[in-house]
Amino acid sequence: MDRRIVKIEARDINFFYGSRQALSSVSIEIYKNQVTAIIGPSGCGKSTFIRLLNRMNELVPNTSLKGAILLEEEDIFDPSVDPVEIRRRIGMVFQKPNPFPKSIFENVSYGLKINGITDGNFIEKKVGESLKKAALWDEVKDRIHENALKLSGGQQQRLCIARCLAVEPEVLLFDEPCASLDPISTSKIEELILELKKYYTIVIVTHNMQQAARVSDYTAFFLLGELIEFGKTQDIFTAPKDKRTEDYITGRFG
Amino acid sequence: MAKLKEKAYRWIFTVLAFSSLIFLVGIIIVLFKEGLPVFKEVKPADFIFGKAWYPTFDPPEFGILPLILASFWVTVGAMFVCVPLGVGSALYLNELAGHRQRAVLKPLVEILASIPSVVYGFFGMMMIAPFLQNLLHLPTGLCAFTASLTLGIMATPTVCSIAEDALSYVPKSFREASFAVGANRWQTLVNVVIPAAGSGISTAIILGMSRAIGETMTVLMVAGGAAVIPHSFFEPVRPMTSAIAAEMGEAPMGSAHYHSLFAIALVLFLITFVFNIVAELISRRFRIKLGLGG
Ligand SMILES: Nc1ncnc2c1ncn2[C@@H]1O[C@H](COP(=O)(O)OP(=O)(O)OP(=O)(O)O)[C@@H](O)[C@H]1O
Ligand SMILES: [Mg+2]
Numbered sequence: 001m002d003r004r005i006v007k008i009e010a011r012d013i014n015f016f017y018g019s020r021q022a023l024s025s026v027s028i029e030i031y032k033n034q035v036t037a038i039i040g041p042s043g044c045g046k047s048t049f050i051r052l053l054n055r056m057n058e059l060v061p062n063t064s065l066k067g068a069i070l071l072e073e074e075d076i077f078d079p080s081v082d083p084v085e086i087r088r089r090i091g092m093v094f095q096k097p098n099p100f101p102k103s104i105f106e107n108v109s110y111g112l113k114i115n116g117i118t119d120g121n122f123i124e125k126k127v128g129e130s131l132k133k134a135a136l137w138d139e140v141k142d143r144i145h146e147n148a149l150k151l152s153g154g155q156q157q158r159l160c161i162a163r164c165l166a167v168e169p170e171v172l173l174f175d176e177p178c179a180s181l182d183p184i185s186t187s188k189i190e191e192l193i194l195e196l197k198k199y200y201t202i203v204i205v206t207h208n209m210q211q212a213a214r215v216s217d218y219t220a221f222f223l224l225g226e227l228i229e230f231g232k233t234q235d236i237f238t239a240p241k242d243k244r245t246e247d248y249i250t251g252r253f254g
Numbered sequence: 255m256a257k258l259k260e261k262a263y264r265w266i267f268t269v270l271a272f273s274s275l276i277f278l279v280g281i282i283i284v285l286f287k288e289g290l291p292v293f294k295e296v297k298p299a300d301f302i303f304g305k306a307w308y309p310t311f312d313p314p315e316f317g318i319l320p321l322i323l324a325s326f327w328v329t330v331g332a333m334f335v336c337v338p339l340g341v342g343s344a345l346y347l348n349e350l351a352g353h354r355q356r357a358v359l360k361p362l363v364e365i366l367a368s369i370p371s372v373v374y375g376f377f378g379m380m381m382i383a384p385f386l387q388n389l390l391h392l393p394t395g396l397c398a399f400t401a402s403l404t405l406g407i408m409a410t411p412t413v414c415s416i417a418e419d420a421l422s423y424v425p426k427s428f429r430e431a432s433f434a435v436g437a438n439r440w441q442t443l444v445n446v447v448i449p450a451a452g453s454g455i456s457t458a459i460i461l462g463m464s465r466a467i468g469e470t471m472t473v474l475m476v477a478g479g480a481a482v483i484p485h486s487f488f489e490p491v492r493p494m495t496s497a498i499a500a501e502m503g504e505a506p507m508g509s510a511h512y513h514s515l516f517a518i519a520l521v522l523f524l525i526t527f528v529f530n531i532v533a534e535l536i537s538r539r540f541r542i543k544l545g546l547g548g
Contacts, residue, residue: 059433061353088436098427100446111435114445160431167435 007032007171007201008053013067015048017060022048026067026227028220030171035193035202037216037233039209041248044222046205050173053203054090055083071171088115091164095176097156099148099163104131104140107148107159111167126166134162135192154185161192172196174204178211190215209249213237221245285523289516292316301517307481307492309501309511316514318521320483324491325467325522327484328401328477332466335406337459340413344458347414348421349443360418367411375475378404383476392488394478399487401477405466413462420454420540421447453540457533464529468522470495494522 008030015023023045030036030053038046051057052069055076068075076086088111099107108127117123127144131137136158140151148159157177164172174193178186193202193215206212212219212233219236221229221244229236229245240246292301296316304317343363347356382403383395424447432442448455478490481497492500498515505511 054434056430056433059430084436084438087434092430092434094427094430094434096427098425098431100428100431101450110432110445111437114432114435114437114441163431163435 004034005032006030007072009070009073010049010052011068011070013049013052013065013069015045015052015057015066016064017048018062021225023052023225026222026225028227028230030201030203031218032201033197033199034217035197035204035215036218036220037212038203038205038220038222039207039212039248040222040228042207045225046222047175048225049222050092050175050203050205053171053173054087054092056087056092058083088167089169090171090173091167091169092173092175093157093160093164093177095179097153097160097180099151099156099159101147101149103145104148104151104159105144108162108166111163115167127162130162130166131159133165133196134158135188135195136162152185154181154188157181157185157189158192161189161196165196169200171201171203174202176205176207179207186211209237209251221248223248282523285516285520288513289518289520290513292510292513292517295510295514301514302521305483307497309505309514314510316510318494318497318514318518320481321492321494321497321518322521323483324398324477324481325493325495327398327487327491328405328473328493329463329467331398331402331487332405332409333459333463335403336409336413336462336466339406339410340458340462341417341455343410343414344417344421344455345443345448347418349439349447360415363411363414363418367415369408371408371469371471372475374404374408375472377407378472378476390488394490396476396478396490397488398477398484398491401473401491401493402487404472404476405469408469408472409462409466412465413458416458416461417451417455420451420458423454424450451540453536457537457540460529460533460536464526464533467493467529468495468526470499474499494518498522 006029010026010028010030013023013026014021026045026049038049040046048057052065053076057063057065065077069077071086071089074081100110102110105127108130109123112123112126128137131140131144136155139155140159148156151159161172161177178189181189190211193204196202204212204215216233218231219233220227221236221240221242223244229240229242231241236245237249240249246252295314296304301316301318302322303319304315305319306315306317307320308315347359347363351359378400379396383400385395386392386397386400386403387395428446428450429442432446437445473493474496477493477496479492479496479500480490481492482489484491498518501511502515505515
């Protein structure tokens, strides 16, 4: 079990929105084919952190960054690296399902089309595969050309996962993917994450301690922009080293 | 006591809300009452499709086709100016301009949209018309082309402002979703943002169009005023609005000429009414499509 391979390494990350510091000296290793959960109170920088991993935060004006993030030992912020390529390799699913107001098929094929793939057969095959991997195929196979906004929230979220999978990413980032879903949809997404972990490296932000405990192999606890503790989920939840971690997971926190 | 106050408020707002409806009904009644008598003189088909507008001759002729065509030409011409300029600048404002630039430019555009049309008329008359006349050696610079250009410039800020609103209503999450699968800015704009804002942009265009077709002062000043069927963009024309404005003063009250001007207004009213309904339908579809509710 200890033959873990580092997929992403963040080295001494400091991140600022304007002059306001959102992350301070965060260093962490994300292991390949493992699920890493990021927990911590609201505003502690969880979203900020995972949005750095696929260079999404660059879309926010007036931000600055110190430190490095290595994806398989290559610095993703190196000037020679194309952010578009990084975002293709590192997919992201957001808190609120955000399908395009297009058909289910067009949603999943979108990433392929913009990446220059025109072969209709290939696209069709890939769309089917991605929907199957996202455990949505059986529910939508007869209405693949209907508008995606007609799906339920949970189905929309799985559609967003399928949309990511279609471009064959290596890493999947989930920012509170179940925050707006009901318990049944939530458990479906959790099952899906456990299944996807075979093929992908996964990072998930969650406010739900049970969810972190259920789906993750490793857990990172953030507080006020700092990484307080990182370790195997089991250890973090049963024997946290830091008092603040313990207070948080036992719910004795602010 | 509080209940009474609440009741009073309710009443006041109900009356206010209905008063605009009453005005609208009033306008329609007046238009019909004053416009319809002209059809004692001329058949409706001859009125709309008649090629000669000689309301003061003896016998008079009341064919408004030249006026309708003039309005149509000038409006279409204006569209060629205000659609690319307005939509283009909306895209720039929304997509390329930084925060600070937008903070200055957006209000500026809104100010431009609120400049009285007489000012645009002056601009067209004093700058565009002489310039075109010299450039193209025209007998007069006051023609359909100048009117189109002036109206187009005038409608640009309206189109820009509404189109920019439509673009900014596109949820940020759509853009993020697009970027997250590896789309660049341009692909995101073309494949996600513009389609999502598409109906809003068409609403902007239609409203710009109804502003152009209903505009009076500017065309009165720069279109040249000849009530003949136009053969080229460089001839003077007399759109419906300027016919009404120019002739109302000289038409004796209650005369056929007088009634015919109201009938023109009625036609114009119906045209803009249809435009606005279409715009409303489109924007409703747009809101439903984005899941913003009907
Ligand atoms: N676009 C932004 N501009 C300025 N400040 C921001 C921006 N986004 C986040 N912040 C600030 O950075 C800090 C971290 O925010 P972040 O969204 O990463 O927190 P979070 O841990 O994801 O919280 P939550 O659990 O509520 O989602 C907060 O103080 C927040 O106010
Ligand atoms: Mg967050």
